[in-house]
Amino acid sequence: MTVRLRVNGIDRELDVDPETPLLWALRDALGLTGTKYGCGEALCGACTVHLDGEVVRSCVTPVRRAAGKQVTTIEGLSPDGSHPLQRAWVELGVPQCGFCQAGQIMSAAALLAKKPKPTDAEIDRSLSGNLCRCGTYLRIRAAVKKAAGEP
Amino acid sequence: MTRIPRRLAAKIRVVCGVGSVYQGGMLPKHSGGGVRLTGLALIALGCGGGGHAPAPALPVAAKNALLTPRDFSAIADRDDRARAIFVEASRVMLHPRCKNCHPAGDSPAQGDHGRPHDPPVARGPEDTGVPALECTSCHQDRNAELARVPGAPNWHLAPIAMAWEGKTPGALCAQLKDRERNGDKSLREIVEHAASDELVAWGWAPGHDREPAPGTQAAFAALVDAWVNEGAACPKDEVKR
Numbered sequence: 001m002t003v004r005l006r007v008n009g010i011d012r013e014l015d016v017d018p019e020t021p022l023l024w025a026l027r028d029a030l031g032l033t034g035t036k037y038g039c040g041e042a043l044c045g046a047c048t049v050h051l052d053g054e055v056v057r058s059c060v061t062p063v064r065r066a067a068g069k070q071v072t073t074i075e076g077l078s079p080d081g082s083h084p085l086q087r088a089w090v091e092l093g094v095p096q097c098g099f100c101q102a103g104q105i106m107s108a109a110a111l112l113a114k115k116p117k118p119t120d121a122e123i124d125r126s127l128s129g130n131l132c133r134c135g136t137y138l139r140i141r142a143a144v145k146k147a148a149g150e151p
Numbered sequence: 152m153t154r155i156p157r158r159l160a161a162k163i164r165v166v167c168g169v170g171s172v173y174q175g176g177m178l179p180k181h182s183g184g185g186v187r188l189t190g191l192a193l194i195a196l197g198c199g200g201g202g203h204a205p206a207p208a209l210p211v212a213a214k215n216a217l218l219t220p221r222d223f224s225a226i227a228d229r230d231d232r233a234r235a236i237f238v239e240a241s242r243v244m245l246h247p248r249c250k251n252c253h254p255a256g257d258s259p260a261q262g263d264h265g266r267p268h269d270p271p272v273a274r275g276p277e278d279t280g281v282p283a284l285e286c287t288s289c290h291q292d293r294n295a296e297l298a299r300v301p302g303a304p305n306w307h308l309a310p311i312a313m314a315w316e317g318k319t320p321g322a323l324c325a326q327l328k329d330r331e332r333n334g335d336k337s338l339r340e341i342v343e344h345a346a347s348d349e350l351v352a353w354g355w356a357p358g359h360d361r362e363p364a365p366g367t368q369a370a371f372a373a374l375v376d377a378w379v380n381e382g383a384a385c386p387k388d389e390v391k392r
Binding site: 055060061108110 | 269270271272273281282283284285287288289291292295297298299300
């Protein structure tokens with residue numbers, strides 16, 4: 001079955017089973033490997049992407065849900081990696097191993113789109129579904145605040 | 152000696168206090184583990200004496216089944232009949248499949264024992280989660296069997312005014328009849344909601360090794376319908392089940 005969707009601004013037609021997790025459509029069919037596979041059960045957040053601007057865990061989202069919609073992955077967050085969050089991430093040296101960071105940034109970007117000046121508590125609450133085994137949470141929060149222009 | 156489940160013992164306490172509805176031989180029997188009560192114990196709970204004639208026994212209902220409205224026809228008093236029917240229907244509403252997402256706080260529970268939801272989500276202003284961690288960030292329109300993530304259309308938390316967690320059947324009943332706390336629904340609309348809502352329907356098809364709510368959606372709706380038709384009296388309990 002053909003599923004039509006728009007990924008990072010480009011129209012795509014995928015010949016995949018509509019129940020295929022969006023994650024594998026992105027990684028295997030489109031080669032967009034910035035989005036990571038972590039738990040496969042929506043428990044870790046590594047696979048976070050945007051569907052029409054809303055956060056979804058692509059590992060449990062069937063690709064049929066994305067039909068006719070805009071999908072944004074870490075590769076499409078900005079054309080050249082210059083999204084304020086990406087700049088803040090580099091300036092503060094947030095990642096350690098880096099595996100969770102694409103998901104962290106995608107969740108943070110969705111948060112800032114709806115809450116441009118989030119409090120610490122709001123950041124913690126919105127990102128509580130994104131796990132970091134290296135424990136970079138304090139730097140993640142600091143980088144979100146920096147990107148938001150907060151002290 | 153009559154063997155009845157613990158929740159039914161609670162039901163006896165609930166209902167007998169309002170008019171000795173369940174007396175001796177007419178106790179509905181549910182299979183499964185429970186407590187043993189003698190006739191003397193039933194009297195001590197307020198179910199004995201009073202000059203009522205013994206009524207025929209109600210049918211046996213398994214733990215995963217519901218009695219039907221017809222099973223309550225032996226109860227002569229209309230209000231008592233409605234109360235007893237509601238208590239039976241409340242077995243669904245207070246089951247973990249329903250209660251988990253009617254929390255009294257800001258986060259749902261999960262599983263059969265009310266453990267906190269993982270990841271730690273919050274209800275948010277619209278009861279659909281918070282930015283970047285909405286209910287539908289993970290929950291799809293149907294169960295994701297391989298990932299074990301439950302799903303149904305319009306997955307969301309019940310508003311805090313509709314919290315069922317910790318409620319007794321009597322309190323739940325009063326809440327359902329209060330348009331301030333039932334989504335501004337008439338009793339007829341509540342019957343319709345019970346009968347046809349897709350998210351309600353998930354309670355009987357929860358997927359991945361989750362215990363379904365007892366009975367079926369149709370059987371539950373029939374009880375709610377009968378409760379309304381019988382005048383929608385509420386159990387006068389304050390016994391925690």
